Amino acid sequence: MRHTLWARLAFVLARVTTFAIDGVEPRHVCVEVDIRPGLPAFTIVGLGDAAVRESRERIRSAILNSGFEFPQRRITANLAPASLRKAGPGFDAAMALAVLAASGQLAADALSHVAVFGELSLSGELRESAGALAVAEGASRCGLKKLVVPAARAREASLVDGIQVLGVSTLRMAVDAVTGRRLPLPPAELRESIAIAEPDLADVRGHTVPLLAVEIAAAGGHNLLLEGPPGTGKTMLARRLPSILPPLTRAEAIEVTRIHSVAGLHHDGLVRGRPFRAPHHTISAAGLVGGGSTPRPGEATLAHLGVLFMDELSEFQRTAVEALRQPLEDGRVSIVRGQHALIFPTRFMLVAATNPCPCGYAGVADRCTCGESDLRRHQRRISGPLLDRMDLLVPVQRPSDAELRAGPVTDSAAGRVRVAQARERQQRRLAGTAARSNGEMDAGTIQARIRLDERGQAALGDAYLAGMLSARGRHRVVRVAQTIADLDGRDTITDVDVLLALNFRQRAGGEEVAAA
Ligand SMILES: Nc1ncnc2c1ncn2[C@@H]1O[C@H](COP(=O)(O)OP(=O)(O)OP(=O)(O)O)[C@@H](O)[C@H]1O
Numbered sequence: 001m002r003h004t005l006w007a008r009l010a011f012v013l014a015r016v017t018t019f020a021i022d023g024v025e026p027r028h029v030c031v032e033v034d035i036r037p038g039l040p041a042f043t044i045v046g047l048g049d050a051a052v053r054e055s056r057e058r059i060r061s062a063i064l065n066s067g068f069e070f071p072q073r074r075i076t077a078n079l080a081p082a083s084l085r086k087a088g089p090g091f092d093a094a095m096a097l098a099v100l101a102a103s104g105q106l107a108a109d110a111l112s113h114v115a116v117f118g119e120l121s122l123s124g125e126l127r128e129s130a131g132a133l134a135v136a137e138g139a140s141r142c143g144l145k146k147l148v149v150p151a152a153r154a155r156e157a158s159l160v161d162g163i164q165v166l167g168v169s170t171l172r173m174a175v176d177a178v179t180g181r182r183l184p185l186p187p188a189e190l191r192e193s194i195a196i197a198e199p200d201l202a203d204v205r206g207h208t209v210p211l212l213a214v215e216i217a218a219a220g221g222h223n224l225l226l227e228g229p230p231g232t233g234k235t236m237l238a239r240r241l242p243s244i245l246p247p248l249t250r251a252e253a254i255e256v257t258r259i260h261s262v263a264g265l266h267h268d269g270l271v272r273g274r275p276f277r278a279p280h281h282t283i284s285a286a287g288l289v290g291g292g293s294t295p296r297p298g299e300a301t302l303a304h305l306g307v308l309f310m311d312e313l314s315e316f317q318r319t320a321v322e323a324l325r326q327p328l329e330d331g332r333v334s335i336v337r338g339q340h341a342l343i344f345p346t347r348f349m350l351v352a353a354t355n356p357c358p359c360g361y362a363g364v365a366d367r368c369t370c371g372e373s374d375l376r377r378h379q380r381r382i383s384g385p386l387l388d389r390m391d392l393l394v395p396v397q398r399p400s401d402a403e404l405r406a407g408p409v410t411d412s413a414a415g416r417v418r419v420a421q422a423r424e425r426q427q428r429r430l431a432g433t434a435a436r437s438n439g440e441m442d443a444g445t446i447q448a449r450i451r452l453d454e455r456g457q458a459a460l461g462d463a464y465l466a467g468m469l470s471a472r473g474r475h476r477v478v479r480v481a482q483t484i485a486d487l488d489g490r491d492t493i494t495d496v497d498v499l500l501a502l503n504f505r506q507r508a509g510g511e512e513v514a515a516a
């Protein structure tokens with residue numbers, strides 16, 4: 001046989017394709033293994049991190065424990081291109097198969113049209129590895145027809161069309177799969193998603209204005225700040241916002257699944273609902289926007305295409321809040337390591353909740369115990385970078401006794417229909433621009449696509465002349481006013497829309513956010 005002949009040559013080279021995850025994108029990596037006579041040694045080159053260097057020990061044990069021979073010669077594994085940083089244990093399986101091919105225990109041509117991905121255990125099992133969907137997308141883009149992944153991730157990888165996913169649980173099974181001796185069963189079909197009971201807006205009593213704000217935020221993709229005393233329902237409202245957002249399209253769902261898979265979050269197949277991430281206020285800047293020596297996506301990226309909820313906003317560290325500037329502005333964050341910048345997408349809606357003062361009762365007659373300096377310190381903590389980017393500032397007051405006893409103001413099913421209609425109207429108007437919703441419109445798009453009637457113009461002009469708005473604040477008001485018009489089934493903005501949008505820029509206590 002040809003491969004046994006190869007094995008007798010002075011040196012033997014085997015190649016197989018795998019993928020490195022760069023940010024959340026797959027990058028092609030060619031694993032080359034060269035075996036030549038000499039003192040037994042196993043070297044891995046190609047800019048791998050500690051996990052890659054340690055894979056020597058895993059590969060050696062896995063090969064021996066799977067009943068193969070580990071060649072007692074000089075083995076060099078190269079992960080090319082050498083300029084690309086490689087992190088994590090996902091290269092184990094590809095290197096192990098290349099060692100087997102180079103030592104004649106597997107036909108080298110069995111590896112020529114297949115990509116291999118996964119971490120090995122010492123006993124030779126393929127462990128669940130993060131990022132299988134990204135790898136499958138990479139393999140499909142390279143025109144490969146087969147992909148070997150750990151069985152636990154096969155369903156996720158098979159979301160990519162046009163590639164045969166071989167989900168295997170051991171190195172031995174991987175060898176059988178690539179040689180075609182014994183193919184693993186195809187991953188089970190995805191079960192129809194079971195509707196998980198999401199919290200519904202019908203649970204909220206009273207709160208006509210905050211509910212309207214939540215609906216406007218969902219319809220136009222606007223950032224929202226809820227401010228009010230403890231126990232009035234701020235967290236409750238925020239948690240119900242995803243229930244009225246439009247469902248993810250299939251392409252969006254795959255994008256979210258890929259990001260969550262790279263981050264190692266476990267989902268059984270495709271993510272269905274929009275992400276809702278509510279990090280605790282003790283989170284670091286790196287935890288929020290991504291980072292670490294091997295950069296990992298942060299909460300802002302896990303919230304991509306969904307909602308990032310910052311509950312108790314005033315308690316977050318200043319550095320963490322500051323770090324959100326770039327992701328909020330650009331819809332992505334870049335993390336520089338050495339010569340290389342990793343890009344993580346971060347297009348999320350920001351929803352924040354806070355008490356109006358440290359004791360929580362500012363504005364409630366006689367209950368506030370805070371001094372002037374407490375109030376000032378509290379204001380300093382929430383003003384600045386984030387407040388500047390909030391489109392809707394909503395006071396949430398204690399509902400009255402009658403409201404608590406009455407029925408709900410609205411429910412999520414009705415809200416969802418209104419939001420979907422408003423979004424449809426926006427998509428028609430914004431076709432051909434980079435914006436997908438009113439919240440994403442830049443100044444040029446506003447100029448080109450948005451129409452205010454005469455009275456709308458006048459209302460906006462008056463507010464500007466009165467010094468209530470900056471030039472940027474003016475754009476913010478127009479974006480929100482457009483969403484209010486869209487929810488009402490109109491394209492042209494009137495003075496009523498402008499006045500309502502202006503109202504949502506007023507903080508509790510009547511203070512204007514003039515600087516924004
Ligand atoms: N408007 C409301 N309608 C129905 N239930 C409410 C309402 N407001 C509060 N509740 C009840 O009170 C509970 C606490 O509300 P929630 O946690 O949302 O308050 P909060 O405003 O976030 O308070 P905090 O400032 O302390 O975080 C809710 O789980 C709910 O049971």
Ligand SMILES: [Mg+2]
Pocket residue numbers: 234235236311312353
């Ligand atoms: Mg709360």
